Amino acid sequence: MLILNIGDGKGKTTASIGQIIRSLGHGFKVCLIQLFKNNNFYGEQNILLKLENLDFFSFVKKHPYYLRGISSEELANLCDSAMRKLRELTIVDSKKYDLIVLDEFNVALRDKLINENEFVALIEKLSWESNVVVTGRGSPQALIDMADLVTEMKEIKHPYKNGVRAQKGIEY
Amino acid sequence: MLILNIGDGKGKTTASIGQIIRSLGHGFKVCLIQLFKNNNFYGEQNILLKLENLDFFSFVKKHPYYLRGISSEELANLCDSAMRKLRELTIVDSKKYDLIVLDEFNVALRDKLINENEFVALIEKLSWESNVVVTGRGSPQALIDMADLVTEMKEIKHPYKNGVRAQKGIEY
Numbered sequence: 096m097l098i099l100n101i102g103d104g105k106g107k108t109t110a111s112i113g114q115i116i117r118s119l120g121h122g123f124k125v126c127l128i129q130l131f132k133n134n135n136f137y138g139e140q141n142i143l144l145k146l147e148n149l150d151f152f153s154f155v156k157k158h159p160y161y162l163r164g165i166s167s168e169e170l171a172n173l174c175d176s177a178m179r180k181l182r183e184l185t186i187v188d189s190k191k192y193d194l195i196v197l198d199e200f201n202v203a204l205r206d207k208l209i210n211e212n213e214f215v216a217l218i219e220k221l222s223w224e225s226n227v228v229v230t231g232r233g234s235p236q237a238l239i240d241m242a243d244l245v246t247e248m249k250e251i252k253h254p255y256k257n258g259v260r261a262q263k264g265i266e267y
Numbered sequence: 268m269l270i271l272n273i274g275d276g277k278g279k280t281t282a283s284i285g286q287i288i289r290s291l292g293h294g295f296k297v298c299l300i301q302l303f304k305n306n307n308f309y310g311e312q313n314i315l316l317k318l319e320n321l322d323f324f325s326f327v328k329k330h331p332y333y334l335r336g337i338s339s340e341e342l343a344n345l346c347d348s349a350m351r352k353l354r355e356l357t358i359v360d361s362k363k364y365d366l367i368v369l370d371e372f373n374v375a376l377r378d379k380l381i382n383e384n385e386f387v388a389l390i391e392k393l394s395w396e397s398n399v400v401v402t403g404r405g406s407p408q409a410l411i412d413m414a415d416l417v418t419e420m421k422e423i424k425h426p427y428k429n430g431v432r433a434q435k436g437i438e439y
Contacts, residue, residue: 112288116310116315139288252415
């Protein structure tokens with residue numbers, strides 16, 4: 096099954112973290128592959144690292160915004176480490192996990208840092224044998240067409256708009 | 268701060284579970300009060316019960332759908348156990364928790380099982396001193412008006428519509 100958490104609102108990553116907790120609670124094996132997120136910044140990382148039955152991989156540990164000094168070719172090379180992991184999953188470990196969460200991959204797709212056709216082909220294979228969650232703001236139409244469950248997190252009201260800064264424990 | 272996860276899509280509860288994990292990861296104290304959910308059915312309950320710094324209370328452990336044999340007066344009495352806990356929080360423990368999650372309370376409000384005016388007044392007080400998350404399909408306008416952050420989880424595509432049944436580890 097392929098699940099997409101898309102949209103401009105909050106809750107795309109937190110819902111996938113909740114999904115991981117739910118799956119682990121049933122004794123499932125879970126793999127989380129994260130892009131663009133600093134270690135030790137997001138609170139959930141501290142808890143997730145301690146949980147059994149969860150393999151947690153994090154690649155390119157800064158948001159593309161903070162990597163603007165780097166050429167997009169170099170950035171694509173960095174993202175290829177995550178793609179190598181994905182290729183490995185489809186070949187070696189495709190049945191090892193009951194749930195595979197790919198956090199922020201839609202951002203890499205949007206910025207053309209990973210090849211859309213290859214990504215879609217890998218996801219098609221993985222989601223046939225496991226449950227796959229892909230999160231991130233934009234999502235290619237090919238992925239939406241293929242998905243079983245798509246939820247748009249829609250921002251109705253956000254405190255940033257009133258000048259409130261991102262809060263520890265809430266936004267990160 | 269008051270946060271609402273509303274809408275007809277998936278991710279309202281899972282996002283609040285993710286939020287709990289994020290907050291706990293920063294060493295925050297968290298309180299989760301849940302309505303209408305069976306123990307040992309939702310996978311996340313097995314994990315949450317083991318986590319430090321989280322107090323987890325569950326009231327009325329069946330969905331109203333399965334309680335149709337019970338008069339709405341009796342059902343409201345059952346829900347009052349949750350309201351008593353909320354009143355206690357505002358009086359005794361209001362500064363004890365950094366995050367308070369009220370799961371499915373919007374359903375109780377929709378079915379008029381808890382008093383909206385009292386609930387809104389309690390939330391106003393609690394969200395002044397702590398971060399409060401309320402989840403559930405419908406939400407009274409008074410709560411939306413008061414909230415700092417409102418996200419609508421919008422269903423774009425759902426496998427139920429293709430006849431797929433709820434899946435363990437995904438939907439529960």
